């Protein structure tokens with residue numbers, strides 16, 4: 001994705017509540033390798049259950065606030081697949097996060113949408129890992145690029161789905 005300013009990233013979150021309007025950026029913000037990531041993902045250090053994802057959609061910054069759901073033992077030790085990078089990892093390396101949909105209607109406050117996501121928000125590491133190439137596969141660079149295109153589009157789709165109720169309520173296309 002293209003480099004973004006702090007203001008852009010802070011202003012991108014579609015589902016902040018008025019009471020939690022302070023977006024704390026990661027301390028390593030100045031070291032982000034923008035060309036390597038397809039979303040900027042980080043946790044709020046003072047409130048580690050809170051995580052943010054920001055990506056770029058049609059040139060605009062688009063982001064979401066997530067909460068990591070409490071780990072339940074029900075998953076056992078099975079491997080799980082991240083919804084964004086689509087890599088299957090050990091069960092503790094993928095966690096359930098939820099995003100609250102913004103709403104003006106108080107009755108809809110509990111309207112949330114879930115996402116299985118790499119616990120450390122490090123999908124990029126997986127995406128850049130060297131694929132095992134079969135004889136008729138495209139070159140490695142192209143395979144990695146295809147993974148990135150797929151993840152970017154799934155990330156955008158997810159964040160848009162979080163912001164949907166407000167968009168349809170206020171603005172008709």
Ligand SMILES: [Zn+2]
Nearest residue numbers: 082085118123
């Ligand atoms: Zn992932």
